[in-house]
Amino acid sequence: MGGLKKILILLGVIIMITLLFVGCSNESEVKQIIDSFTKDLNDRKFDKLYENISIKSKKVISYEEFTNRYEKIYGSINARDINIKIKEIDKDLKILASMSINTIVGKLDYDNFNINLVKEDDRYKILWDESLILPNMKKGDLVRVETKKATRGKILDRNDEELAIDSNVSSVYIHPEVFNKNKIENIDKVATILDISKEYIEDTIKDKPSSQLVHLLNVSPYENDRINNLKLIEGISIKEEVSRVYKNSEALGNLIGYIGNITKEELEKSKGYSQTSKIGKAGLEQIYEDRLRAIDGVEAYLKRGNEKIEIGKVNQRN
Numbered sequence: 001m002g003g004l005k006k007i008l009i010l011l012g013v014i015i016m017i018t019l020l021f022v023g024c025s026n027e028s029e030v031k032q033i034i035d036s037f038t039k040d041l042n043d044r045k046f047d048k049l050y051e052n053i054s055i056k057s058k059k060v061i062s063y064e065e066f067t068n069r070y071e072k073i074y075g076s077i078n079a080r081d082i083n084i085k086i087k088e089i090d091k092d093l094k095i096l097a098s099m100s101i102n103t104i105v106g107k108l109d110y111d112n113f114n115i116n117l118v119k120e121d122d123r124y125k126i127l128w129d130e131s132l133i134l135p136n137m138k139k140g141d142l143v144r145v146e147t148k149k150a151t152r153g154k155i156l157d158r159n160d161e162e163l164a165i166d167s168n169v170s171s172v173y174i175h176p177e178v179f180n181k182n183k184i185e186n187i188d189k190v191a192t193i194l195d196i197s198k199e200y201i202e203d204t205i206k207d208k209p210s211s212q213l214v215h216l217l218n219v220s221p222y223e224n225d226r227i228n229n230l231k232l233i234e235g236i237s238i239k240e241e242v243s244r245v246y247k248n249s250e251a252l253g254n255l256i257g258y259i260g261n262i263t264k265e266e267l268e269k270s271k272g273y274s275q276t277s278k279i280g281k282a283g284l285e286q287i288y289e290d291r292l293r294a295i296d297g298v299e300a301y302l303k304r305g306n307e308k309i310e311i312g313k314v315n316q317r318n
Helices: 002-042 046-051 055-060 063-076 176-194 198-205 224-231 249-256 264-269 283-287
Strands: 080-089 094-103 106-120 123-127 142-148 162-174 214-219 236-246 258-261 278-282 297-304 307-314
Touching: 002 046, 002 080, 002 094, 002 106, 002 123, 046 063, 055 123, 063 142, 106 307, 162 176, 162 198, 162 249, 176 198, 176 214, 176 224, 176 236, 198 214, 214 236, 224 236, 236 258, 249 283, 258 283, 278 283
Parallel strands: none
Antiparallel strands: 080 094, 094 106, 106 123, 142 297, 162 214, 162 236, 258 278, 297 307
16 A cells, blocks of 8 residues: 555656646747747848748738838837847746837837747747737737927027028939930039039039939029029929038138038947938037937827827937
């Protein structure tokens, strides 16, 4: 009798150890799936992500639609530094996690990020839906990003006279494919109207893609005669834009400096800028960049029918 009791106890211990081993093994495999999911999101390997979703999910969304949706949405909000931490795994393979994402509207934190798994051919697969792109998303939702342009600070002299301001300008663009059909004649006309050298125009359009609009220069929107004459030239396009305008630049140009497109190196060193930002490059524009810089307002939201659901927002700073 005593021997039987020992055997039963031993069997019970073996069963408990086996269950514990299986449980630990399953948990380890689940964590690997979530780690892989997170890495693929950060690496933008949405093709690999699609491989790890369930057969049921693939019947709902095609490979092309899946990868395009992630590319467009994560690209539009500049999603990066994605971090997913498992909080709880239940017996039905439902995972409760937290998720954080850095975006153009700042860091987004979600405490209740739900991931459901299913076992297919002895492997765990993700039961996918739109909430795995962004936790608040539902099927049919669209992600929208709106930017409100901010105004860079003015540079004034000691008498409060404006030396550098953001102002409306008429930007002159050349469409080489059309312009070059009568290149010599058109260059003569533009040089005469704008009182600039023919060489400057030649250098500006040299080696540029023929189908791409090339920015030539800005003129005051009040110079109506010049603008109207330029519009008569084939291959010339005029756009109303906001640009930096310098007054008395001939005398104070070196002191005031100028702004230009941010470089990759500057972007890596500076916080709060984007790839389309302009930054002080020389003179006072560079020295007082922190005081002069404008921060565009950005709002990201989900459009669900007529409903607007905020994802995040950064207020503009002039």
